Amino acid sequence: MPHTVKALFRDDAYLSVAEGKVVAINDRGGIILDQTCFYATSGGQPGDTGFLERADGSRIEIAATVCGETKDEIIHVPAPDQPVPEIGEALTLHIDWDRRYKLMRMHTACHLLTVVCPYPITGASVGEEESRVDFDIPELDGDKASISAGLMQLVEGNHPIYTETISDADLAANPGLVKSKNVRPPTGSGSIRLVCIGKDASVDSQPCGGTHVTETGEVGEIHIGKIEKKGRENRRFRIRFGPAPAQ
């Protein structure tokens, strides 16, 4: 039976430290806790790294966080040669916040790109320094400079970002909310988490389970580093932090 772990990052993406109790160690040494602030790799966003602090102050370094059999089973993968905690042991969880915060800013930037480029998404990968989003675009309207300017207009608008829960039926009634061409959000649990940008979702809303900043201004300066053609209709956009380099 897969374990259901309380995913604290869903309600508070800014929680960098939390308490948890060990409920299981899987056959590969993965640590499962009753609750966690560690995001597990999903939806193009890499899982968190960090450490679990024991009562005596020693550390269990965590190299990766992944989902188990279900999305609710979150597994902390220790780095090689780490001590194994006891079942029932209370630990203090510390995520690598500098890394996570960059991923949150980048992940949010990917949402903004889907507003500036309103085309079906065929793939996405969030990184600390660079993220990529693939779109199905037969004819691209704009170039790196104009799309970067569109992104920065949304960043500078400092729009609020918040989540909302809707029912499977609401989603079925609003198919336009889904921007992925091939991936449908998981339905069947009865509710879907929507990530909304702008007052009353005036800028955007789409199903997403990742972690985001709370205002678009927090994304900071970003630009499109590259647009590549991948196949006949696929275009890959690379988002990078900082100002666009001088041409």
Ligand SMILES: [Zn+2]
């Ligand atoms: Zn998202």
